[in-house]
Amino acid sequence: MLFSFISKLKTKANRANLKDESFEFLFEEDRSGEYVVIDTETTGLDIKEDEILSIGAVKIKDNKILTSQTFEVFLKNSKEISSKSIKIHRIRPFDLKDAKTTEEGIVEFLNFVGSRPLVGYYLEFDVSMINKYTKKMLGITLPNRMIEVSEIYFDKSISLIPQGNIDLRFDTILKSCNIPNMGAHNAVNDAIMTAMIYLKLTKGSN
Template identity: 35%
Template sequence: MRLPLWLKRRLPGYRPPPERWAHLEEDYHGDEVVVVDCETSEFDKKHGQLLSLAAVTVKHNTIELASALDVTIDSNAATHPEAVRVHYLRREDRRHGVSTAEAIEQFLDFVGNRPICGFYIEYDRAILNRYIRDLHGFELPNRFIEVSELYVRSKRRYIPEVNLDLTFEGLARDLDVPVIERHTALGDVISTALMFIKLRWPT
């Protein structure tokens, strides 16, 4: 649930976005959603370093791939072996990336005040907010949508006690969505966007 702006401004520690991104706090009245995915140096939202970031816009039942954001970060972060085995982003693979500050700025300009959607979106939200807070002094005020929660609601509407496979692959399989380049940021956002479309506009 997104707090009303007047209430948020009364909370202790509230810090508004700088002028460049002040519009992020405005209510969104359009029909677009931005699907986001981050790949990090380790699977820890407090310590994982951002290595790649992707985002696509979903408008109605269409993924706007031509305007997708897909950036790799030029990071010297030591990468946990388990993380490397998942996303294959070694240090040498990141040499031609952009700075973390540039990646975050590109993301903020891209997403605007639109709702943000993802699979395990709380992890991505925590990673992004950590960087945005350090660089610009605020946190994302956008509305967030968790795909797996949409999935659970759609299934349990008819069979409340059904056992569900809530893994990424489980949702993709049940929704008949292709898993595209799993554990690349862009591949994951495309698959997640297809899940979102299937759940919002079922055939």
């Protein structure tokens, strides 16, 4: 009860900071019955210093992944992409020649997501990166409910291995859930694989 009250207060305060009324829809009650699984590719893991290179997302409804409704946007960045990060996300400067400005890309993302709940793997990082832009552009952070798949996996695993160390690496969770690795490491593929994990872990409970 107390947590719910505090959460409502935070949402109200967040909404009061909204600079553009055309984005009021982000705070409306979601009636779509859909979830949006998201993933970002970034220049690094420093939320303050690094930037988003791409955002991928896919919707889930009625325990089905709506692969016909995927979202992908590449964003222009102001810094040189390190060779180390290129090895991870395989996004080269050439791949960003037609990228959109961060403002354009974030607006497209917000319109795709709306007020739907967000699902992700280490979602807090992705949302924190996106919040860096929404805070500057709109004065707010994402108000969407967040669902972390690694937490669901941990909760299910700890009952089987109560005193063991739970391996929460993405590839380990994929293998444990008998989900094939799609290979190409990009935001959309990672979002789809995360969606598959989420459905496997929550089957029958949605």
